[in-house]
Amino acid sequence: MSEPTFEVDHLSLHYLTRFGEKIHAVTDVSFEMKQGEILGIAGESGCGKSTLVNGLMGLFIPPLHPTSGDVKVGGESLMNRTPQDIREHVLSRKVSMIPQGAFNALNPTRKVKDIAADVIVAHEKGDRKKAYDRLGERFELFFGAEAKRILNAYPVQLTAGERQRSVIGISTLLNPEMVIADEPTSALDVSTQKIVIKMIFDLLDAGIFKSMIFITHELPLLRHVADNIAIMYAGEFVEKGTAEQIVFSPKHPYTKALMGAMLSAEPGQKSRKPVAIEGAPPSLAEAIVGCRFAARCPVARPECRQNKQELRMFADRLVRCDYAE
Amino acid sequence: MLKQHPTARFILQRAGWYLLTFLVAVTINFFLPRLGTSNPVDIILAKSTGGLSAQAAREKEESYLKEFGLVKLDGHGNILRDTTIRTVKVWDAAKQASVSKPDTLIKPIKASSLDQFFTYVKMSLSGDLGTSFQKYPKKVLDVIVQAVPWTIALQLPTIVFGWIVGNVLGALAAYRRGMFDRVFFPVALLVSSIPFFVFGMLLVYYFAVVLGWFPAMGGYADEIIPSFSFEFFGSVAYHYVLPFFSIFLILAGGQAIGMRSMGIYELGTDYIKYAKWLGIKESRVLIYLFRNAMLPQLTGLALSLGTMIGGALITEMIFSYPGLGMAMLSAIQNNDYPMIQGVTLIITTCVLIANFTVDIMIGFLDPRVKAGLQMGGN
Amino acid sequence: MKLLKNLLKSPMFVIGASLFFGTILVALFAPLFYSVTLDRVGEQYAAPGAGHLLGTDNLGRDYISLLIMGLRSSLYVGFLAGIIATAVGTLLGIYGGFKGGWIDDLLNMLTNLFIVIPSFVVLILISASFKDGRSLTLIGLIIGATTWTWSARAVRAQSSALKSRDHIWLARINGDGTLAILVKHILPYLLSYVFMVFILQIASGILSEAAISMIGLGPLDTQSLGVILNDAKSNGALGDGVWWAFIPSTVLITMIVFALYLINTSMEGVFNPRLRK
Numbered sequence: 001m002s003e004p005t006f007e008v009d010h011l012s013l014h015y016l017t018r019f020g021e022k023i024h025a026v027t028d029v030s031f032e033m034k035q036g037e038i039l040g041i042a043g044e045s046g047c048g049k050s051t052l053v054n055g056l057m058g059l060f061i062p063p064l065h066p067t068s069g070d071v072k073v074g075g076e077s078l079m080n081r082t083p084q085d086i087r088e089h090v091l092s093r094k095v096s097m098i099p100q101g102a103f104n105a106l107n108p109t110r111k112v113k114d115i116a117a118d119v120i121v122a123h124e125k126g127d128r129k130k131a132y133d134r135l136g137e138r139f140e141l142f143f144g145a146e147a148k149r150i151l152n153a154y155p156v157q158l159t160a161g162e163r164q165r166s167v168i169g170i171s172t173l174l175n176p177e178m179v180i181a182d183e184p185t186s187a188l189d190v191s192t193q194k195i196v197i198k199m200i201f202d203l204l205d206a207g208i209f210k211s212m213i214f215i216t217h218e219l220p221l222l223r224h225v226a227d228n229i230a231i232m233y234a235g236e237f238v239e240k241g242t243a244e245q246i247v248f249s250p251k252h253p254y255t256k257a258l259m260g261a262m263l264s265a266e267p268g269q270k271s272r273k274p275v276a277i278e279g280a281p282p283s284l285a286e287a288i289v290g291c292r293f294a295a296r297c298p299v300a301r302p303e304c305r306q307n308k309q310e311l312r313m314f315a316d317r318l319v320r321c322d323y324a325e
Numbered sequence: 326m327l328k329q330h331p332t333a334r335f336i337l338q339r340a341g342w343y344l345l346t347f348l349v350a351v352t353i354n355f356f357l358p359r360l361g362t363s364n365p366v367d368i369i370l371a372k373s374t375g376g377l378s379a380q381a382a383r384e385k386e387e388s389y390l391k392e393f394g395l396v397k398l399d400g401h402g403n404i405l406r407d408t409t410i411r412t413v414k415v416w417d418a419a420k421q422a423s424v425s426k427p428d429t430l431i432k433p434i435k436a437s438s439l440d441q442f443f444t445y446v447k448m449s450l451s452g453d454l455g456t457s458f459q460k461y462p463k464k465v466l467d468v469i470v471q472a473v474p475w476t477i478a479l480q481l482p483t484i485v486f487g488w489i490v491g492n493v494l495g496a497l498a499a500y501r502r503g504m505f506d507r508v509f510f511p512v513a514l515l516v517s518s519i520p521f522f523v524f525g526m527l528l529v530y531y532f533a534v535v536l537g538w539f540p541a542m543g544g545y546a547d548e549i550i551p552s553f554s555f556e557f558f559g560s561v562a563y564h565y566v567l568p569f570f571s572i573f574l575i576l577a578g579g580q581a582i583g584m585r586s587m588g589i590y591e592l593g594t595d596y597i598k599y600a601k602w603l604g605i606k607e608s609r610v611l612i613y614l615f616r617n618a619m620l621p622q623l624t625g626l627a628l629s630l631g632t633m634i635g636g637a638l639i640t641e642m643i644f645s646y647p648g649l650g651m652a653m654l655s656a657i658q659n660n661d662y663p664m665i666q667g668v669t670l671i672i673t674t675c676v677l678i679a680n681f682t683v684d685i686m687i688g689f690l691d692p693r694v695k696a697g698l699q700m701g702g703n
Numbered sequence: 704m705k706l707l708k709n710l711l712k713s714p715m716f717v718i719g720a721s722l723f724f725g726t727i728l729v730a731l732f733a734p735l736f737y738s739v740t741l742d743r744v745g746e747q748y749a750a751p752g753a754g755h756l757l758g759t760d761n762l763g764r765d766y767i768s769l770l771i772m773g774l775r776s777s778l779y780v781g782f783l784a785g786i787i788a789t790a791v792g793t794l795l796g797i798y799g800g801f802k803g804g805w806i807d808d809l810l811n812m813l814t815n816l817f818i819v820i821p822s823f824v825v826l827i828l829i830s831a832s833f834k835d836g837r838s839l840t841l842i843g844l845i846i847g848a849t850t851w852t853w854s855a856r857a858v859r860a861q862s863s864a865l866k867s868r869d870h871i872w873l874a875r876i877n878g879d880g881t882l883a884i885l886v887k888h889i890l891p892y893l894l895s896y897v898f899m900v901f902i903l904q905i906a907s908g909i910l911s912e913a914a915i916s917m918i919g920l921g922p923l924d925t926q927s928l929g930v931i932l933n934d935a936k937s938n939g940a941l942g943d944g945v946w947w948a949f950i951p952s953t954v955l956i957t958m959i960v961f962a963l964y965l966i967n968t969s970m971e972g973v974f975n976p977r978l979r980k
Contacts, residue, residue: 057602091604105599107613108693109620115600122606154692170603343819350820357828514968518961520910522917523953526932526941534944541941628853631821639914643936657831657919665831669824676821 003075005210006033006178011069013055016062024067024284025051027235033178033211036204040214040226040243042258047281048235049215053180056213057095058086074177092119096176096209100183103163106155113151116170123174139169141206142199161192165199172209180213185221197225219259223247231255234281234292241317251315251324253297291321299323335688343681350673351449355442358662454670455663457656465667468652473671475544476648479565480637483572484630490573491580492622496615498581499588510585516578521636525571525643532567539567542645568644572637583625587618620691627683631676638672706895709973716973719965726959730774739768748945758947760931761938769926770951776927777909777956780843784908787847789901792854797885797893799855800862807859814855822849823914830920839922846911853907854900861896865889899970906963913956928952 013026026048033039043049051064058078060066071078073094078086099105107115113132116139120131139147142165155163164184172179181200185193203209214225222229222243229246231239231254239252250256279296282288290305291297297304301323311318417424448455454465494513498506519527533541545551545560591597591614600610641650649668656664710716733739743763751758757766799810829845830837865871866889874884909928915921916929917936931952935941940948 059602087604087606091602093604097599097602099595099599099602101595102599104595107596107600107617109617109691110613118600118605118609119603122604122609156693167599342815346816346819349816353820353825354828357825358832514964515957515961518906518964519957520913520960522914522932523956526936526949526953529941530944530946530950534941628818628856631819632823635821635823635914639918642918643941653827654918657827660831662831665827669828673820673824676824677819680819 004032005035005074007070007072008032008056009070009072011052011055011071012067013051013060013064014067015051015064021285025064025235026055028069029237030069031230031237031240033213035210037228038204038212038214038226040216040222040229041232042215042217042219042222042229043232044217044281047232049182049232051235052232053097053182053215056178056180057097058090088123092171092176093123093174094177096171096174096179098168098171098179098181098184101187102167102184103155103160105167106163108155111152111154112158112166112170116151116173119170119173135169135173138173139166142169142202160188161195164188164192164196168196168199168203172203175208177210178212179209180215182215183217184214186216186218200225219247231258234288235284236292236320237311237318238293238320239318240311245315245317249315251317251319252321253299253324254293257298336685339681339684339688343677343684347674347677350677351446351670352442354666354670354673355445356438358666449670454667457661457664465663468664469649469667469671472647472649472652475646476638476641476650479568479641479646479648480572480634483569483637484576484633487573487576488580488622488626491577492584492619494577495581495584496588496618498585499592499618500611500614506585510582513578513581513585517575517582519575521572521575522639522643524575525568525640528567528571529643540564541567544647564644564646568640568646571640571644576633580622584618584622587621588614591618616690620687623683623687623690627680627687630679630683634672634676634679706973710969713969713972715965716969719962719969722958722962723966726774726955726962727778730771730778733771737767737771739771740765741768748940748943748948751947757951758945760934760948761940766947766951769931770928770955772926773928773931773952774955776839776922776925777912777929778959780839780846780912780927781905781909781959783840783843784846784850784911785901785905787844788851788904788908789854789897791847792851792856792900792904793858793893793897795851796855796858796860797862797889800859800864801866801881801885801889803863803866807863810855810859814852814859817849818852818856822852823911825849826911826915827918827920830915837921837923839925839927842912842915842922843908846908846915850904850907850911854897854904857900858893858897861893862889865892895970895974899967899974902963902967902970906960906967909956909959928956 008029008031011026011029012024015023015025017023029052031039041049041052054061054064055066056071058071058081060079061083066079073090076094078090078095081090106112113135116135117128117131120134121128124131136147136151139151143150146162150158150162150166155166158166168181168184184200185196188196200212204212214222216222219229226243228241229243230237231246231252233254239246239250239255246255247259250259282292282295290307291300291309294300294304304323307322309320309322311320312322313319314324412425412427414423415426416422452466454469457463457465457468494509498509498513529541532539540546540563544564545557546564551557597610597614600613638648638650638653640646641648642654645651649672652664653668653672655661656668741764744765745752745759745763747759747761747763749759749763757770759765760769795810795814799807826845826849830842833841871884871888874888879887912921912927913929913932916927917933919933919937921927921930921933932949935945935948935952938948
C-alpha cells in the first residue's frame with residue numbers, strides 16, 4: 001500500500017489575542033490520508049474548521065500559532081518553516097485550497113488566464129508565455145471548447161458555476177498532493193453542484209491531485225463524495241469513520257444531532273441546513289473541564305461534565321464519548 | 326453594429342450625458358444671476374453717465390442695453406421701439422394742475438428673459454462671451470484666455486500629483502500598519518481637514534512674510550515683462566512654489582486617508598485572501614490591491630473634482646495668482662456680471678471636461694463598468 | 704445606550720466631541736462672561752495686549768469679540784446648511800434607493816447633474832445676484848440647497864441595500880404603504896448612518912461659508928469666521944504680518960472641522976469594526 005500522502009499528528013493550534021490570552025482553536029487532531037482518498041470534515045461554524053485549514057497548509061501566521069503536533073505532506077513536515085518557504089514550495093504545489101465562496105475569490109479586474117498565470121509564475125521558473133500554453137491545455141481538460149472563452153473572460157462575465165470551476169482549475173494547476181475544498185458546493189444550484197462534483201472526481205481520477213479534504217455542513221452530500229468523514233466540534237474531532245458509518249449509524253450525540261436535523265439522506269437531494277442545536281459552543285479561552293459538548297448534549301450525564309472524553313474505538317470507528325451507543 | 330463595440334458605446338453614452346449636463350449648466354449659468362435683485366445695467370450706467378445731459382445719458386443707456394442684449398432688435402440691428410402712444414401726467418405750472426400729455430419718450434422694447442437667453446447662447450457659440458463691465462471695452466473672452474493658462478498650469482499638476490502621491494502613501498499605510506500608520510493617520514486627518522484657502526494663508530504668512538523665503542503674491546515678479554526668457558520662467562517657478570504646495574499637501578492628505586480605508590477594506594476581501602493562499606508573489610498581490618483600491622478613489626476623484634477646483638481657485642485668489650480665480654475675484658468685487666458669468670461658464674466647462682476624462686478612464690480600467698453596459702445595465 | 708458607551712471608548716470620539724461641543728458652548732455662552740463689543744477698543748491693528756487679548760482689527764475693534772460673533776455665525780450657517788443638505792439628501796436617497804426602477808434612475812440623473820456642476824459656482828452665481836439681501840440664513844439655505852448630493856448618494860446606497868431584506872418584504876405583504884415602510888422599517892436602520900452624514904454636512908457647510916465669505920460674497924453687515932478672513936485679506940493684513948487678523952480665525956475653522964472629522968471617523972470605526980485594528 002502506498003505511503004500516506006498527508007499526515008496530521010496530534011495537531012493543536014492556538015490564537016494569541018492582543019491581551020495575551022490563548023484561544024485553543026484546534027486541539028489534538030490526528031488523521032492520515034492515502035492516495036485517492038477524500039476525507040469529509042463537517043461541523044457548525046466556529047468549530048475550528050477555518051483555523052484547521054490554515055494549519056493544514058502550513059500558514060502559521062500570527063496571531064495563529066502551532067501549539068504542538070505535526071503536519072506532513074508527502075513525508076515533508078510543514079512545521080517550523082519560514083513564510084517565504086511555505087509560499088514558494090508548499091502553497092499550490094503541495095497543498096492547495098479551494099476557498100469558501102470561491103466564486104468571489106477571483107480578482108474582478110483581472111482575466112482568468114492572468115490570475116492562473118500568476119500562480120504558475122510565482123512558483124516556477126520559465127517565461128509567462130509557456131505558462132499560458134500550459135494552462136490552456138489544462139483548462140481544455142475540463143472546459144473543453146469553452147476553455148478559450150473562459151480563460152479570456154473577466155470574472156464578472158462568467159456564471160457562478162464557471163467561476164467555481166475556474167477556481168478549482170487554478171487551485172489544482174500545479175498538481176498538488178492535497179487539496180482542501182471549503183464548502184465548494186454551497187450556494188450553487190443542484191445541477192451546477194453536480195457538475196462541480198463531477199469535475200472533482202475527474203481530476204482525482206486523472207491523478208491531478210492525490211487526496212482531498214472536503215469541508216461542508218451538508219452531511220448527506222458527504223456520503224456521495226467522501227470516503228471517510230470526521231465530525232468536528234469545539235476544535236476537536238468527536239467522531240471519525242467511513243462515510244457509511246457516520247451517515248447511517250452515527251454514534252456520538254453531536255453527530256446524531258447533526259444528522260437528525262437533515263431532511264433525508266437521499267442522493268442528490270439538497271438538504272436543509274442543520275437546524276441550530278440549542279446553545280453555543282464553549283469558549284476556548286479557558287481550559288474546559290469534562291466533555292465539551294456536555295452543555296448542549298441531549299443525553300448528557302453528570303459524569304460528562306467532569307470527565308474529559310477521549311477518542312476511543314467504538315463500533316469500528318473513533319468516537320469521543322464514553323457513553324455512546 | 327454599435328452593439329459589437331462596447332467601448333464605443335460606452336464613450337458615446339458618457340459623452341451624451343455630459344453634453345446634456347453642459348446644456349443644463351449653461352442654462353443655470355444664465356438664469357441664476359438674474360434671480361436676484363440687481364440690474365447689471367443700472368450699475369454700469371451709474372458709473373459712466375455721470376455728468377451727461379439727459380439726452381446723451383439716454384443714448385448711452387440705449388447703447389449699453391443693446392450691447393448687453395437687453396432689448397429687442399430688428400433685422401438691421403436697430404432697436405425696436407414701443408410705438409404705442411401713451412399719455413403721462415405732467416405738472417403744468419401755468420394751470421397749477423396735472424395735465425395729460427402724450428409721452429415723448431419712446432422706449433425700446435425690453436427683451437424678455439427667454440430672448441436674452443437665446444441671444445446669450447448665440448453669442449457664446451460664436452465665441453463672444455460679452456464685454457466686461459469693469460474693463461470696458463475689453464471682451465470677457467480675452468480676459469479669460471489670458472487667465473486660463475495660469476490656472477491650468479497650477480491646478481493640473483497639483484491635482485494629478487497630489488492624487489498619485491496621496492494614494493500611494495495611503496496604500497502603504499494600509500499594507501504596513503503599525504508605527505507608520507499610527508503616526509501617519511492622525512497627521513493626515515488633521516492636514517486634510519484644513520481648507521485649501523486657510524492653508525494657503527498660513528503658508529503665505531509663514532514662508533513669505535515671516536521667513537521671506539518665497540513671494541506672497543503674483544504669478545511672477547511685477548517688474549518682469551512676460552517673455553520666453555530664463556528670467557521670466559525662473560520668476561514664474563519661484564512664485565509657483567507656495568500656491569502649489571498649499572493645494573498639493575491637503576489634497577494628498579485627503580487622498581491618503583481615503584486610500585488607507587480602501588486598502589484596509591480590500592485587504593480583507595476574498596480575492597486577496599485567495600491570492601495569498603495560492604502562494605502568489607507578494608509584489609503581485611500588492612498590485613492587485615492597489616489597482617482595485619484605486620478604482621473607488623478614481624470615482625471619488627470624479628465626484629470631488631468640482632470642489633477641488635473650487636478650492637484651488639480660492640487659493641489662487643489668496644496668492645493673487647493671475648488665473649481664473651483672480652479674474653473671478655475682481656469681477657465679483659466690481660459687480661462685473663458678464664465677467665462673472667463668463668468665468669463661471671468656463672470653470673463649469675473645465676470641470677465637466679475633467680469629469681468626462683476621469684469617467685472614461687474608469688471605464689477603461691474597471692472591466693465591471695463596461696460589462697455592466699454589455700448586460701444592459703446603465 | 705450601548706452605542707454611546709462604545710463611542711466613548713474611542714479616544715478619537717472623545718477628543719472630537721469635546722472640541723466641538725466646547726466651541727458650541729463658547730459660542731453660546733461666552734457673551735455672559737466676556738463683554739462682546741463692536742466698539743473701538745484700541746488702535747488700528749493693535750497687537751495683542753491688555754483689553755484686547757487677540758489684538759484689534761483695522762477699525763480698532765477687539766478680535767475676541769469679533770471671533771465670538773464670527774463663531775456664532777459660522778456655526779449657525781454650518782448647522783442650517785447641514786440640516787437642509789442632510790434632509791434633502793436623505794429624503795431623495797431613501798426614496799430613490801428603495802423604489803428603484805425609473806424613479807431611482809431619474810433621481811440618480813438629477814443627483815449626478817448636481818454633483819458634476821460645481822456647487823461653489825452655483826453658490827457664487829446666486830450670492831452675486833443678491834447684492835443687498837445676503838443674510839446668514841440665505842447663505843445657509845443656498846449652501847444646503849447645493850451640497851446635498853453627497854448625502855443623497857450615500858443614503859441611497861444604504862437604502863438600496865436594505866430594501867431586499869426580509870422584514871421589508873414582510874411589511875409589504877402586510878400591505879404597508881411606501882411611506883410607512885420607509886419610516887418604520889428603513890429609517891431606523893439608517894439613523895446612525897444619517898447622523899454620520901449630518902456631521903460631515905455640518906463640516907462642509909462651515910467650510911463653504913468660510914470660502915464664500917472669503918471671496919467677498921458672504922453675509923453683509925455680519926461677522927463670520929470667513930468674513931474676518933476676508934477683511935484681513937482686503938486690508939493687507941497678510942502682507943503686513945498682522946498675524947492676529949487671520950490666524951485665530953484660521954485655527955478656529957480648522958479645529959472645528961477637524962473635530963467633526965474625528966467624530967465621523969470614530970463613528971465609522973464603531974459601526975464598521977474592520978477599520979479598527
